[in-house]
Amino acid sequence: MLHKGYGLVLATLTFVAIALTTMAVKVGMADPAPIVRSLDSMSYVVDSIGNELVAAQRQVAQVDTFTVTQAPPPPARPKNIILMIGDGMGITHITAATIANKNQLHLERLPVVGLMKTFSNQLITDSAASATAMATGKKTYNGAIAMDSKGNKLKTIIEIAEDKGLSTGIITTSSVTHATPASFYAHQPKRSRINREVSAEFMTQKIEVLMGGGKRYFKPKHRKDKRDLIKELEKKGYTVVDNVDEVGSKVPRKMVCLIADMQPKGYSRRGDFLPKATAKATRILDRDRDGFFMVVEGAQIDWGGHSRNSKFIINEMLDFDRSVGEALDFAEADGETLVIVTSDHETGGYSINEGSLKKGEVSAKFTDDYHTATMVPLYAYGPGAEIFSGTIDNTDIFFKSCELLDLEIPASILEARKKSEIEGLDATTELDSTDIMEAHGADFGTGYGRRFNKK
Numbered sequence: 001m002l003h004k005g006y007g008l009v010l011a012t013l014t015f016v017a018i019a020l021t022t023m024a025v026k027v028g029m030a031d032p033a034p035i036v037r038s039l040d041s042m043s044y045v046v047d048s049i050g051n052e053l054v055a056a057q058r059q060v061a062q063v064d065t066f067t068v069t070q071a072p073p074p075p076a077r078p079k080n081i082i083l084m085i086g087d088g089m090g091i092t093h094i095t096a097a098t099i100a101n102k103n104q105l106h107l108e109r110l111p112v113v114g115l116m117k118t119f120s121n122q123l124i125t126d127s128a129a130s131a132t133a134m135a136t137g138k139k140t141y142n143g144a145i146a147m148d149s150k151g152n153k154l155k156t157i158i159e160i161a162e163d164k165g166l167s168t169g170i171i172t173t174s175s176v177t178h179a180t181p182a183s184f185y186a187h188q189p190k191r192s193r194i195n196r197e198v199s200a201e202f203m204t205q206k207i208e209v210l211m212g213g214g215k216r217y218f219k220p221k222h223r224k225d226k227r228d229l230i231k232e233l234e235k236k237g238y239t240v241v242d243n244v245d246e247v248g249s250k251v252p253r254k255m256v257c258l259i260a261d262m263q264p265k266g267y268s269r270r271g272d273f274l275p276k277a278t279a280k281a282t283r284i285l286d287r288d289r290d291g292f293f294m295v296v297e298g299a300q301i302d303w304g305g306h307s308r309n310s311k312f313i314i315n316e317m318l319d320f321d322r323s324v325g326e327a328l329d330f331a332e333a334d335g336e337t338l339v340i341v342t343s344d345h346e347t348g349g350y351s352i353n354e355g356s357l358k359k360g361e362v363s364a365k366f367t368d369d370y371h372t373a374t375m376v377p378l379y380a381y382g383p384g385a386e387i388f389s390g391t392i393d394n395t396d397i398f399f400k401s402c403e404l405l406d407l408e409i410p411a412s413i414l415e416a417r418k419k420s421e422i423e424g425l426d427a428t429t430e431l432d433s434t435d436i437m438e439a440h441g442a443d444f445g446t447g448y449g450r451r452f453n454k455k
């Protein structure tokens, strides 16, 4: 455009100059000097306009160059994602652990912070429905393990990642068949009394790492079908152990570590399983050049909330936080790993009313011994972390992770996403809530189920 404009100005000025010369000749002025002068000044005008145009062009060119260099780089994409779920972890649970730990946590190393909505088909979610939302991008009824309210199986991000050739892993301080981990690899219409079905479903998956409790659900003695899933795992190339330390510094190709027959013990008797498992799993999964997706769950933070027990919560929180530290150490050295730390829901309506930073003490109250509808915090570190800031929905964990890892989202899930999340909810096939609560109460062995049944 500028070239054209420049040409036009030049042509106009030349025409005016010729016209003036012609005029001078025609009038036969004695002294042509003024005309020469005016031609000179015309050419000066042309020159100076030209120079200005050139200068303007240069300026534009500089602005262009400037714009290009200052444009934000394309969003960074991670090769690996570590999704860490503090089950039942609300902001107060984090605050209590911070106070107890000399006012600092590894969580503070993650620079991006946001809030996440946790509702399921009901305002107050359970772990199964919230994990299903994060694993599949679909809200469902409480108690559903990666199934929708119409009874359809929902493909999980672990399954999609495996299809694309990524490695995957799941680590938890509950049984590996418990609601949160199960929702990433199994498909069951209800969460209670399905441990053996879930362990059988694991056998159909390609997941490289599985660590947590629930060993009995893999043993023939405790299975109606008498399958020895431990033996089957070994045949499939898994190193099967019941303690992370058993493999020493070795990095097996695939590993299943089952540390308890059913639910692992609380932190004081369980020890550093979770941080060690997190560190070991990153080393196993990092062998895959295509990248990995891994889930780490601090399951018992929730049980501390159900038990209305601050000490229980703080111990489990600090154990989970040390695991966050291990994941961050790996991510910092690796440079291609996104670490997301969040929760499935808040448990306990927990709040701190008194305490001392100096003494590391908290005095807290609980508004309930079940989950609440309060939004949960979300932290992120690494390539792509910034897209997790602000207020997001639990289904966004699935969508954003798929986007970053370039994973294919099933068409039916994309379709459902177009509709409003609340409009799309279908509460008609909800389980009887007593059934869910009972199962959940039995999960962590408190009197919680009994209290609910009284209602």
Ligand SMILES: [Zn+2]
Residues within 6 Å of the ligand: 088, 127, 302, 303, 306, 347, 371, 440
């Ligand atoms: Zn719970």
